[in-house]
Every structure is written in structure tokens, then in C-alpha cells.
Amino acid sequence: MKRPTPIEAAKLFIHEQFPTCQAALLGGSVVRGEETATSDLDIVVIDEHLQTEYRESLISNGWPIEVFVHNMKTLRHYFQSDYKRARPSLQKMVSEGIPLIDHPIIDTIKREANHMLRDGPPEWSAETVRMKxxxxxxxxxxxxxxxxxxxxxFIANSIGELFHEFVLRSNRHWIGSSKWIVRALHEYDPQFAKEFVYAFEQFYREDDKMEIVRLVDSVLQIHGGRLFEGFSVGKDH
Incomplete structure (x- = not known):
């Protein structure tokens, strides 16, 4: 039996599981046209009857579903949490989300999410840049x-995480994790993202470290180059 489309499945799910909720949005890869054979449905639910938020993974109408259930207070709390860690997962789901239930609150939360996405994460202090x-x-x-x-x-893996964070945060751009590292870099600068991927490909395929070293040094040079001598944390002066 053919499973329903993502929109159909999401609406059925909301009707069955959250019939009294105020709002619901379908986000994630299926609304961006980037779904794969293993993609799930990411659904954000706003339900003011709930006292606390929760997240749940389940199968419904033939689809794997991840549901993020909030009231307005917890939604805004998570917006702030995602803002501080510079990974706006919830803001992106809300911003790109397709409404599953019509309600004026959707315009409000989309506007808040879009403002945060547009303005970028908090600026790093000079001391944070130095430490990183x-x-x-x-x-x-x-x-x-x-x-x-x-x-x-595994050292290279660690550099990939640290380096992408350094490049993006020092330029007040959002960061990512896993596949979102490359996506976040591409949103910042497609050419730099290409150079980043190439450098790590050279190492993983050819055991050639020099492209990673060259690229990291080119970025560090803008901030004064490599830093070792004179660095300290917590020392009384």
C-alpha cells in the first residue's frame, strides 16, 4: 500500500495525535526538496495545554517522524538556547515550515525565527577568538x-569541527554539525566551502595534510596567525 505524501502524512499525524493544538508546522528536508531514502518528517507542534516541552521519534502513516512539542514559553526558551549555541535548528524548522494548522500564532513565530536567522549569532569577544x-x-x-x-x-576530524566553528563564528555566521557543517559553510561562502571539502578530501584519500594546514593557516593569519606562546587561562596577573 502506497504511503501518503509528506504533507498528507503530517496532517494525519496532527489530526490523530494533537487534535487540540494551536499550531503545527512541517519542516526539514522534505520541505526543502532535499529528502533522501532515509529522511523523516520534522514536525513542530505548539500546544498551550502542555506545561513542558518534549521531543519524540515514532512511525506514523508509513513515515518516520520526529515531533518537537512546545508551548510558546518553551519555544522561545529554545530559540534563545539555539541562538546562544549558534545552531538555530528550531528557528530553521519554524522559518521554512509549512503550516499544518492555520492559526495567527504561526505568523508571529515565523517572524521571530526569521529575525534571529537574519541577525546571526552573538558576536565572539576578542578573548574568545584568542582562546579558539x-x-x-x-x-x-x-x-x-x-x-x-x-x-x-581523528585529529583531522577534530580540526574539521574546530575550524568550521572558528571561520563561521568569527564572521557572525551560524554553525552546524555533521552534514550541516558543509551546508553552513556553503551558506557563508560557497567557494570557501569547496576549498574546505577539498582540503579534507586530500587528507582522507591521499594522506596529504598540507591542504588542511594551508587553509587553516590562511584563516588564522587574518587573526594574527597560530597562537601558543603567551596564551593562558585563569592566571592572576
Missing amino acids: RYFLTDALDDLIGSTNRGESI
Whole structure:
């Protein structure tokens, strides 16, 4: 039996599970036209009858579903939490979401989400940039000095996380995790994202570290280069 379309399945789910909710939105890859064979339905529900938020994964109408259930207070709390960590997962779901139930509150939460996405995350202080520069330098030195292939692989993984965060946060752009690292970099600068992927491909395929080293150094140079000597945390002066 053919399963319903994403919209049909999402509306059925809301009708069955949240018949008294104030609002519901379908977000995620299916609304961006980026779904894969393993994509699920991401659904945000606003229900003022609930005292606290929750998240649940389940199967309904032939679809895997992740539902994020909030009242307005908890939704705004998570907006702030995502803002501070610079990963606007909930804001993106709300911003791109297709309404499953018509309600004026949808315009309000979409407007709030869009304002946050447009304005970007909090600016890093000079001290934070300095600290992140030090940790990126430390990881880069580890990679350069490593002679163990297995260790080098996981050092490179760590650099990928630290480096993408440094580039994006020092330019007041949102960061990502997993597949969203490359997507976030592409939103910031498609050419830089291409160079980033190429550098790590060279290492993973050819065991060539130099493209990673070159690219990291080119970014660090803008902020004063690698940092080791003179860095300290918590020292009384």
C-alpha cells in the first residue's frame, strides 16, 4: 500500500495525535526538496495545554517522524538556547515550515525565527577568538606532528569541527554539525566551502595534510596567525 505524501502524512499525524493544538508546522528536508531514502518528517507542534516541552521519534502513516512539542514559553526558551549555541535548528524548522494548522500564532513565530536567522549569532569577544585560535593551533600542531594514521584521522576530524566553528563564528555566521557543517559553510561562502571539502578530501584519500594546514593557516593569519606562546587561562596577573 502506497504511503501518503509528506504533507498528507503530517496532517494525519496532527489530526490523530494533537487534535487540540494551536499550531503545527512541517519542516526539514522534505520541505526543502532535499529528502533522501532515509529522511523523516520534522514536525513542530505548539500546544498551550502542555506545561513542558518534549521531543519524540515514532512511525506514523508509513513515515518516520520526529515531533518537537512546545508551548510558546518553551519555544522561545529554545530559540534563545539555539541562538546562544549558534545552531538555530528550531528557528530553521519554524522559518521554512509549512503550516499544518492555520492559526495567527504561526505568523508571529515565523517572524521571530526569521529575525534571529537574519541577525546571526552573538558576536565572539576578542578573548574568545584568542582562546579558539589557541585550541585550533594546538590541534593543527598535533596533526602536523602525528605519524600514526589512525590518530591523524581523528585529529583531522577534530580540526574539521574546530575550524568550521572558528571561520563561521568569527564572521557572525551560524554553525552546524555533521552534514550541516558543509551546508553552513556553503551558506557563508560557497567557494570557501569547496576549498574546505577539498582540503579534507586530500587528507582522507591521499594522506596529504598540507591542504588542511594551508587553509587553516590562511584563516588564522587574518587573526594574527597560530597562537601558543603567551596564551593562558585563569592566571592572576
